Amino acid sequence: MRVVGPVLGIVWAVFLLQPWQAAWAAPHGIERTLSLVAIAGLAVSFAWVVLTRAGPHGSRLPDPRTGFVLAGQVVLVGVSTLAAGEEGLVGLVFVCVSAIFLMRDPRALLVAVFASVVIVVLPRIVPGWEPIDDLVISVVLASVAVFGFTQLVLRNRQLQLAQDEVAVLAIERERERIARDIHDILGHSLTVISVKAELAGKLVDLDPERAKAEMADVQALARAALADVRGTVSATRAVTLAGELAGARQAFDSAGVEADVPGTVDQVPDELRELFAWAVREGTTNVLRHAAATRVQVTMTGDTLVVDDDGDGPAAADLIAGNGLRGLSERARQVGARVAVSPSPLGGYRLLVTTTGATR
Structure with a gap:
C-alpha cells in the first residue's frame, strides 16, 4: 500500500483532462497559457500531497504549511478558469481531497462546503458561464470517501501500534516471570545445598556415613534445581504446597532448626x-x-x-x-x-x- 495506494490516488488526476481540454480549445493567448500551466501545477501539487501524505504512515501537515498549500491550489483553480471557464472549477475536487490528506481531521470537510458554495454560486454570477451543479455531488462523494479512507488508515495504524505494544508488554511480563521464578528456585535450592554441604563437612570425621548421605542429598538437590530451572524456562514446572512444606521440614532438620x-x-x-x-x-x-x-x-x-x-x-x-x-x-x-x-x-x-x- 505504500506504493500502490498513492499511485491509485494520483490516477485521479486524469479528471483534470476535462478543464485541460476546455483550456486547450480556447483561443491562443496569455489566458490560455496561464490556464494550462495552472492546471498542470494543480496536478503536480495534488500528486505531491498524495505521495507524501496519503500513505499508511502519512501525517498531518502543520497548519501554516497546510494553509499555504491549499491557498496555492485555490489560486491555481482560479487561474485555470481564465481559459477553461466553469470547467476549471473541477480542480476544487482536488483541493478538497488535498485538504483531507493534509489536515486529517473533520475540519477538512469545511473545505468541501466552501467548494460546494463556490460551484453553485460562481457560475451564476460570471457572464458566459453555465451552472455545473452536478459537480457538487463529485465534491461531496470524493470528500466523504477520502475522509473515511484516512480515518480507516489511522485506526488501522493505531491498532497496529497497540498490538506491537501488547507484544512488547507480553515479552516483558514473561521475562519478569522467568526472572522471578529462577530467583525463587535457585535462592531456595542453593541455600539448602549450602546448609547440607556445610553439615556434611562437619560430619566427615564424626559420622562418615551421615556425611555421605548429606552429600547424596546435595547431589539430588542440585539435579532437582537444574530440572526446576529447565521447567521454569519452558513454563512446565509446578509448585505444590505439600511438596514445599515437606522440603522446608527437611531443610530445617538439616540446619538443626527446630x-x-x-x-x-x-x-x-x-x-x-x-x-x-x-x-x-x-x-x-x-x-x-x-x-x-x-x-x-x-x-x-x-x-x-x-x-x-x-x-x-x-x-x-x-x-x-x-x-x-x-x-x-x-x-x-x-x-x-x-x-x-x-x-x-x-x-x-x-x-x-x-x-x-x-x-x-
Missing part, C-alpha cells in the same frame, strides 16, 4: 495453594540465609500463612526491598492477597501472607 510445620494442606483453598507454596519457599530461604534462627513456626489457615522465627534476621526494610519478597508480593496481588513483614512473637521476624484486608 521447626513446627503443618502436616496437611486440606484447609487451604486451591486458588491459594500455589501462592502459599511460594511463601513457604521464600520464608524457608530467608530463615536459613538471614535469620540465624533456632526455632521456626509455620502456621496456616484457609486464608493466611505465617512464618515466624526467633532469629535476628535483617531489618524489615531490607526484606521488603529484596527480590524474593517483591516477587512474592506480585504473586499475591494476582490472587487478591497481600504480603507483610513484621516482628515475630518468637523474637525474630514474621512473614505474613493473607487475603484478609487485601485489595486487588
